[in-house]
Amino acid sequence: MEQPILRVRGLAKRLGDVQACLDVSFDLYPAEILAVVGESGSGKTTLLKLVAGMLAPDSGEVLYTDAEGRVHDIPRIPESLRRRLLRTELGFVWQDPADGLRMKISAGGNIAERLLAGGLRSFARARQAAADWLARVELPAGRLDAPPEEYSGGMRARLQLAKNLATRPRAVFLDEPTAGLDVSVQARILDLVRGLSAEFGLAAILVTHDLMAARLLSQRIIVMKDGRAVESGLTDQVLDDPSAPYTQLLVSSVLGEA
Amino acid sequence: MSAGGREGRRGSARGIAIAVRDLRKTFVLHNLGTELEALRDVSLEVRFGECLAVDGASGAGKSTLLRCLYGNYLASGGEIVVRGERGEVDLATASPREILELRVRTLSHVSQFLRVIPRVSALDIVAAPMIEQGQDPGAARGRAGEFLARLNIPERLHALPPMTFSGGERQRVNIARGLARRARILLLDEPTASLDRHNRQVAVDLINAAKAEGAAVVGIFHDSEVRDALADAVFWLGAPPGR
Amino acid sequence: MKIPATRGFAFLGEDSKRRVRRAILKAVALPGYQVPFPGREMPMPYGWGTGGIQVTASLIGPADVLKVIDQGADDTTNAVSIRAFFRRTAGAAVTEETARATIIQTRHRIPETPLAEGQIMVYQVPIPEPLRFIEPRAGETRALHALGEYGLVHLKLYEDIVRHGEIAQSYDYPVMTAGRYAMSPSPIPRFDNPKLDMSPALHLFGAGREKRIYAVPPYCPVRSFDFEDYPFKARIRQGRCALCGSESSYLDEVVVDDAGGRIFVCSDTDYCRSRLAAGAAAGEREAAPAGEGRGRPGGSPVPPAGPGSPDAGRSAPGGALGDRCGEGGPGGGGEGGATGRAPAAREGTGQGWNSRSCA
Numbered sequence: 001m002e003q004p005i006l007r008v009r010g011l012a013k014r015l016g017d018v019q020a021c022l023d024v025s026f027d028l029y030p031a032e033i034l035a036v037v038g039e040s041g042s043g044k045t046t047l048l049k050l051v052a053g054m055l056a057p058d059s060g061e062v063l064y065t066d067a068e069g070r071v072h073d074i075p076r077i078p079e080s081l082r083r084r085l086l087r088t089e090l091g092f093v094w095q096d097p098a099d100g101l102r103m104k105i106s107a108g109g110n111i112a113e114r115l116l117a118g119g120l121r122s123f124a125r126a127r128q129a130a131a132d133w134l135a136r137v138e139l140p141a142g143r144l145d146a147p148p149e150e151y152s153g154g155m156r157a158r159l160q161l162a163k164n165l166a167t168r169p170r171a172v173f174l175d176e177p178t179a180g181l182d183v184s185v186q187a188r189i190l191d192l193v194r195g196l197s198a199e200f201g202l203a204a205i206l207v208t209h210d211l212m213a214a215r216l217l218s219q220r221i222i223v224m225k226d227g228r229a230v231e232s233g234l235t236d237q238v239l240d241d242p243s244a245p246y247t248q249l250l251v252s253s254v255l256g257e258a
Numbered sequence: 259m260s261a262g263g264r265e266g267r268r269g270s271a272r273g274i275a276i277a278v279r280d281l282r283k284t285f286v287l288h289n290l291g292t293e294l295e296a297l298r299d300v301s302l303e304v305r306f307g308e309c310l311a312v313d314g315a316s317g318a319g320k321s322t323l324l325r326c327l328y329g330n331y332l333a334s335g336g337e338i339v340v341r342g343e344r345g346e347v348d349l350a351t352a353s354p355r356e357i358l359e360l361r362v363r364t365l366s367h368v369s370q371f372l373r374v375i376p377r378v379s380a381l382d383i384v385a386a387p388m389i390e391q392g393q394d395p396g397a398a399r400g401r402a403g404e405f406l407a408r409l410n411i412p413e414r415l416h417a418l419p420p421m422t423f424s425g426g427e428r429q430r431v432n433i434a435r436g437l438a439r440r441a442r443i444l445l446l447d448e449p450t451a452s453l454d455r456h457n458r459q460v461a462v463d464l465i466n467a468a469k470a471e472g473a474a475v476v477g478i479f480h481d482s483e484v485r486d487a488l489a490d491a492v493f494w495l496g497a498p499p500g501r
Numbered sequence: 502m503k504i505p506a507t508r509g510f511a512f513l514g515e516d517s518k519r520r521v522r523r524a525i526l527k528a529v530a531l532p533g534y535q536v537p538f539p540g541r542e543m544p545m546p547y548g549w550g551t552g553g554i555q556v557t558a559s560l561i562g563p564a565d566v567l568k569v570i571d572q573g574a575d576d577t578t579n580a581v582s583i584r585a586f587f588r589r590t591a592g593a594a595v596t597e598e599t600a601r602a603t604i605i606q607t608r609h610r611i612p613e614t615p616l617a618e619g620q621i622m623v624y625q626v627p628i629p630e631p632l633r634f635i636e637p638r639a640g641e642t643r644a645l646h647a648l649g650e651y652g653l654v655h656l657k658l659y660e661d662i663v664r665h666g667e668i669a670q671s672y673d674y675p676v677m678t679a680g681r682y683a684m685s686p687s688p689i690p691r692f693d694n695p696k697l698d699m700s701p702a703l704h705l706f707g708a709g710r711e712k713r714i715y716a717v718p719p720y721c722p723v724r725s726f727d728f729e730d731y732p733f734k735a736r737i738r739q740g741r742c743a744l745c746g747s748e749s750s751y752l753d754e755v756v757v758d759d760a761g762g763r764i765f766v767c768s769d770t771d772y773c774r775s776r777l778a779a780g781a782a783a784g785e786r787e788a789a790p791a792g793e794g795r796g797r798p799g800g801s802p803v804p805p806a807g808p809g810s811p812d813a814g815r816s817a818p819g820g821a822l823g824d825r826c827g828e829g830g831p832g833g834g835g836e837g838g839a840t841g842r843a844p845a846a847r848e849g850t851g852q853g854w855n856s857r858s859c860a
Contacts, residue, residue, distance in 0.1 A: 108659075241285075
């Protein structure tokens with residue numbers, strides 16, 4: 001069987017008095033979307049930041065196998081390598097696009113940033129790549145030179161995706177990418193992620209409190225509560241036949257069918 | 259208390275597609291503090307090229323059984339051995355990845371309802387499982403178009419998301435999606451329930467064609483005409499205790 | 502000149518100067534790296550060259566000959582004041598002649614006359630951080646320097662081309678020093694960037710407000726950032742000096758009358774005069790005694806260049822330095838003319854391309 005690109009083992013992190021993450025383990029495979037669901041404060045975002053190397057875990061491993069087959073324990077590799085991976089083979093989409101975009105730099109510049117950081121030295125090619133990705137996330141070509149501060153929330157979310165995807169990452173970490181957006185805009189973004197995953201073999205960890213989004217996008221799911229993974233498995237199986245008391249509560253509290 | 263029983267057999271001597279042994283499914287309802295036993299001591303076999311109709315009273319667990327065969331419900335006990343491309347897999351103990359792989363190549367589940375994905379066209383909904391199998395997207399869409407046309411979905415609708423389709427149209431898109439992909443095992447949960455007479459016959463023809471190609475079929479068919487046209491055998495589920 | 506007894510030699514105490522020199526040594530060892538130093542309060546506001554003055558003060562000795570320029574001119578208010586400051590506090594010998602100077606403190610220019618081994622350029626730097634314009638978080642810029650991640654410099658150039666159709670940054674154009682650190686070459690015009698590359702002189706950059714010192718040691722490779730398809734171009738504009746006729750020097754636009762008449766003249770006054778003197782020596786022009794300045798053979802002859810005398814055109818406007826870059830220096834110091842040269846009609850320096858980088 002295919003090898004996972006990410007193997008997470010026994011992650012734990014205390015933040016102050018709170019055990020934000022405890023003994024979480026999972027694998028992520030190429031072209032797979034793994035949803036992490038739970039209510040606010042359940043440790044979803046902490047888990048994502050631990051996996052992305054933005055927080056140092058108290059214990060546990062995050063073993064990433066890079067494009068050349070080398071294995072890196074994300075929390076323990078040098079900062080320079082971690083940053084390089086995070087702007088080339090990995091990507092992080094922030095819940096608030098203002099955290100992931102330069103609001104006064106043109107949309108094209110935002111998309112080009114990772115390419116320029118990777119050593120691209122042709123203006124024409126940087127701009128072309130930016131235009132291509134703008135189109136790919138269905139933003140109007142005429143907005144290429146406009147800064148994101150002039151964009152709507154949904155457009156910012158898509159621009160942030162484009163920025164992360166421009167280097168053709170192998171995995172992206174999505175922190176509530178559709179939070180605060182209209183349902184129709186959400187659908188567009190989720191559909192975009194799904195298509196890119198299928199097309200490029202992109203793997204993703206999707207942190208969301210939206211069970212519908214998790215069902216539409218992910219093949220597998222982890223349910224978090226109080227920093228622990230209380231249940232995990234096939235997304236449809238966990239949502240249709242939840243076994244943990246908390247998951248049953250979570251699923252039954254959703255209006256209508258999730 | 260009863261286990262299911264099998265009646266009649268017109269099947270062939272082909273290989274076993276699904277072998278269920280002593281399957282038990284119990285729902286633990288934590289918030290109510292109760293357990294609900296839906297399936298108990300179910301054993302059955304289905305061979306490739308054979309159609310097994312699951313029948314029983316309302317609430318006997320027919321849909322639950324079908325969902326267990328798809329891995330959508332997790333078995334509480336027993337075995338569900340499915341013959342996949344890489345050998346036998348027991349759904350009761352398989353990893354999620356193994357079940358996902360079975361669903362790509364082997365298992366196709368057609369429910370009564372199409373789960374509509376926003377913004378995805380009818381054509382792409384039907385083609386997606388084939389593309390996931392690694393088929394050429396152009397060829398996959400071609401075959402998807404053929405199946406939609408066979409099921410009388412007008413071509414002008416192919417490019418539209420089925421959000422706005424009628425119930426019957428959605429169900430036909432659902433059947434096309436389930437059948438076009440050439441799955442080796444078809445799990446059909448009242449696939450023809452909301453179809454008119456003409457389209458019901460088209461669906462029956464397509465399912466029989468799949469059978470002729472060697473697919474194993476397990477189905478719930480309320481319509482006795484459809485059942486008679488498809489089933490080689492009928493599996494009876496007795497009502498579970500306490501219902 | 503008498504050194505006031507209340508202060509140490511060159512104003513600063515020996516401890517302070519030693520601390521600055523330690524920072525300088527570190528800066529020389531790490532070309533382009535911004536070394537923090539314990540900057541002192543100076544008897545002048547930030548924006549008037551306090552960083553450069555502290556560097557100069559910590560280096561200058563009795564044998565040094567100091568040249569101070571501002572916008573290439575030795576006779577602007579700030580240049581005159583700083584020169585006077587060191588004459589007073591260190592008894593320093595001063596000159597306007599580039600070749601004679603051992604220390605040249607500057608704000609906007611590198612002299613046209615090629616620098617030699619043993620000379621030290623001291624730059625007054627307003628904003629030492631080349632990544633600041635894109636990344637305002639200081640912790641993050643430090644990390645980017647440490648890791649040598651300079652995609653942001655190219656991002657800035659990308660934005661420039663998007664907005665202006667070309668790399669419009671004409672001043673303070675970022676460079677890569679010794680292949681390691683991105684560096685902001687103070688607000689010199691990009692025209693001067695090539696002079697830093699493999700220069701025989703030592704270049705020291707002092708930022709007073711931000712308390713940073715960085716350096717380009719002698720014979721250090723300094724490369725301007727650019728794109729393959731938008732290569733670095735030093736020249737911003739072609740022209741000819743209305744005084745000395747130079748076609749290769751950096752020119753200032755000078756308004757010469759109330760009717761808006763303007764001419765272009767060398768921004769480097771010493772270079773311009775030495776060319777004119779050389780021309781005079783060759784008998785092509787008449788020599789005319791004029792001007793202030795020590796050890797300068799001959800004065801500036803005056804070719805007719807529109808109404809108003811070019812000599813007046815070379816003079817500094819009062820308080821030309823303080824507010825040009827909007828960095829908080831007091832505008833309109835009004836102390837021009839300290840040299841005895843009339844602070845007349847030179848109003849053009851704050852306009853046009855000369856002031857672009859400050860926008």
